[in-house]
Amino acid sequence: MVTTDPGNRDRASAQVLQFCFAAVLAAAIFLLGSTENAAQSTTQLALKPPAPAKTNEPTQVSPGPPALEEGRREDAKTAEDSPRTSSDTEPTATAQPQFRVERMPIASGAELFTIFGRLDGMRAAGQPAPEIPLLSVVRDSLGDNNPENDRLRYLWMLTYMRPTLVKRVLSAVPFLYQHVGNKTPTSSNAPAPLIDLANTKRQTWNNLFWFGLQNVLFDSYGIPLKAATRNYRRNATDYRAAHITQALSILGSYDNLRQRARDESELLASSQMLSDSESSAPNAVPISDVKTPRLADLGSGFTAGEMLEMRARLILSTKLLGGFYGPDWFDFTVIKRSMAATDSIGHNWEMLRQRAETEGLYFQPLTMPDGTATHALLWIAKSDLSQTNRRFGNRFLNISDPWKDHRLRNWTGYSQVRYFDQDNRPTNTGDPQARPIELIPLALYGLDHRKIPALLIDFRDGLNPKKRELSRRFFRDLAKNVLSLSSFGNLPYFVGCKTFDFVTGRRGMDINQPTRLTSYSELKLMLSFNGTIDPGLRNEIEQRLENVSLNPLTNDNQAEIQLARRQYSALLDFARRPDGLAAKIEKDRGAEMTAFRHGSVSRFFFNLGNVLTFGRYVHREQATPELSARLEATRVIRYHTNILVEVAKSSPQAEVAWDIEMVRRSLRALADRGAGASGSAARAAAMIFRQTNDDEARRLCLDALYKINNQSARSELVRLYRLAQPQSEWRAAIADHLRKAVTEDRRMKPAEVKAVLGQVGQP
Known part of the structure; x- marks a missing residue:
């Protein structure tokens, strides 16, 4: 209806x-x-305001944009978010690991380990990335498979070598702050080690000797000799410090990748076990890992303790008295430096990113192989240069105003084309809404730098970074070498320096700031490892980097690669010769045996003779079966002592933070062979006795103190006796061990024996 x-x-x-x-x-x-x-989302991803509707087509097109890093922050649009459009810079699929360790046995019962690195930044078109030796270390294992008596000896940074005579002379010229060419690899002699890990005290004594010689002798012969010697020592120190920084970066990246690979392997293994347990399901899918390996073999190479020792010794070698620090400082030293680097990178990252966002620039982080962002690039869009009335604040950026720079509008240097959509988000050329934007590099900064990001490269003014780096060096050289001013001896100079540093630091002015040595050294490594940087941009950075260098002793990146290969070949020849590395290790063992035959006074004069003869004289003992056995026992005791020291200072209860069986094993080793242990071993055993509730571990602590039986061990036993409960069985056990210790030690005076027995009673 x-x-x-x-x-x-x-x-x-x-x-x-x-x-x-x-x-x-x-x-x-x-x-x-x-x-x-x-x-x-556009606001969160943009480092600059949305682009205007009308954009100019780029007039300069680079050979190809670089492969873009993935930034760790997602609240701003970064230049690396754009997809790459050039196939030349894409890494080819390969199973070649980022790092691998090669082991070579040595005739004297030692091993030579070498870390090889894959240089993705040096990859040629259509060719695999080259692999070069980076760092070599000798492990003296005494010819057996017992890791407890191993000892690391020499560490070579294969790009570090003795400078030529011409470079030495030029490095002594006052106020010569310029790179003067490269060292050509012509000599086949064995390379000089960067550090002797087994004898860092000798290096510290040498540094103190040269410090005293400079202040007492050279400085008293007038300004020319004073300025020349101080300038040479400063350049030599900086040259060595730069390679120490590179060695630390390599070891840090290798250790981080190894830890990450181990965690991923454990996760994969647990997932595989879960998959096997569910394999009866009809849709079960096996788990496999097809990613390119970052490390060749997790089981080979260095132990965690050896990695810690190498990194700590390298860090401490840059300090005046660093060689006197013992193994109990290793963990603290590495953690302190890692935390400082993390804080500096995070602080400078955020500061630079915010400044780039405020000024309408693009921010691109550059990373090392382990993903750590050590540097950053700032770009500007050529289409935005029409905003001539825009204000620019150069605080923390320390570059000139790009909006009023007419050279950028007619830029003929390096540039890249990136593609963005209408919402100013990165996209690819296949997007129908994609629009090209030509980006011009403005500056490159180091993030691992105190206070502010360190300006390393200014693409418009090559002298800008050098003038800023030169300001501190020139002022210090002029004050100390010419005017003889010292912060400790001249109060007005001290107050003026502190005031100037405070004002420039608060204002973010890059004048008279700490040296960029660390950032420059890491930048060289990053350019070699990072395969996502366009070759044209890399060449531009490398050329400008060498122009900024102040040290006549340095070499450029390509020269250092050739040096590394040549020096590794020379090191292998030295290791194969019977009178080469094997004989050197045997001599070092003889020097290590000196402590078994001579007291502390004699060893002091032996070391003094070594220092006064510039390392020529080294006292050594002739190896005998008895001394070799004592050497092996001493190393084992030192190994377990280091473990117990770490246990004692790490936790108020040992069995909570540590595997108690491992603690017992170390205590048992001291109880069996600890007659020559040090006072630190006795203090660690006593501390563990107070920290643990495990009866067997406590008994082993008392046995270890009885076996050590030196002044420190007896003092610790007396202290434990006083702290024990009056009628407890542990008080009786402590008294029994103390009585046996004092009655069996024939070195004690009768009065001392009587005093101890008066406290614990007669047996």
Whole structure:
């Protein structure tokens, strides 16, 4: 039945209109919400305001944009978010690991380990990335498979070598702050080690000797000799410190990747076990890992303790008295430096990113193989240069105003083309809404730098970074070498320096700031390892980097690669010769045996003779079966002592933080062979006795103190006796061990024996 009543038709029409209005309103709300979400995401991803509707087509097109890093922050649009458009810079799929360790046995019962690195940044088109030796270390294992008596000896940074005579002379010229060419690898002699890990005290004594010789002798013969010797020592120290920084970066990246690979392997193994347990399911899928390996073999190479020792010794070698620090400082030293680097990188990252966002620039982090962002690039869009009335604040950036720089509008240098959509988000060329934006590099900064990001490269003014680095060096050389001013001996000079440093630091002015040596050294490594940087940009950075260098002793990146290969070949020849590395290790063992035949006074004069003869004289003992056995026992005791020291200072209860069986094993080793242990071993055993509730570990602590039986061990036993409960069985056990210790030690005077027995009673 069809309704023809006019009132009904009006009501039906009204209902239709209401339905249509509701549908339109719902659609409007939906579209409005979508627009707000899009606007919010654009704000979060943009380092600059949205681009205007009209954009100029780029006039300079680079050979190809670089492969772009993935930034760790997602609240701003970074230049590396753009997809690459050049196939030349894409890394080819390969199973070649980022790092691998090669082991070579040596005839004297030692091993030579070498870390090889894959230089993705040096990959040629269509060719695999070259692999070069980076760092070599000798492990003296005494010819057996017992890791407890192993000892690390020499560490070579294969890009570090003795400078030529010409470079030495030029490095002594006062106020010569310029790179003067490269060292050509012509000599086949064995390379000089960067550090002797087994004898760091000797290096510290040498540093103190040269410090005294400089202040007492050289400085008293007039300004020319004073300025020349101080300038040479400063350049030599900086040259060595730069390679120490590179060695630390390599070891840090290798250790981080190894830990990450181990964690991933454990996760994969647990997932595989879960998959095997569910393999009866019809849709079970096996788990496999097809990613390119970052490390060749987790089981080979260095132990965690050896990695810690190498990194700590390298860090301590840059300090005046660092060689006197013992193994109990290793963990603290490495953690302190790692935390300082993490804080500096995070602080400078955020500061530089915010400044780039404020000034309308693009921020691109550059990373090492382990993903650590050590440097960053700032870019500017050429299409935005029409904003000539825009204000620019160079605080923390320390570059000139790009908006008023007419050279950028007619830029003929390096540039890249990136593609963005209408919302200013990175996209690819296949997007129909993609628009090209030509980006011009402005500056490169080091993030691992105190206070502010360190300006390393200014693409418009090559002298800008050098002038800033030169300011501190020139002022210090002028004050100390010419005017003979010292912060300790001249109060006005001290106050003026502190005031100037405070003002420039607060204002973010890169004048008279700490040296960029660390950032420059890490930049060389990053350029070699990072395969996502366009070759044209890399060449531009490397050329400008050498122009900024102040040290005549340095070499450029390509020369150091050739040096590494040549020096590794020379090191292998030296290791294969019977009179080479094997004989050197045997001599070092003879020097290590000196402590078994001579007291502390004699050893002091032996070391003094070594220092006064510039390392020529080294006292050594002739190896005998008895001395060799004592050498092996001493190393084992030192190994377990280091473990117990770490246990004693790490936790108020040993069995909570440590495997108690491992602690017992170390205590048992001291109880069996600890007659020559040091006072630190006795203090560690006594501390563990107070910290643990394990009865067997406590008994082993008392046995170890009885076996050590030196002044420190007896003092610790007396202290434990006083702290024990009067009627406890442990008090009786302590008294029994103390009585046996004092009665069996023939070196103690009768009065001392009587005093101890008077406290614990006669047996």
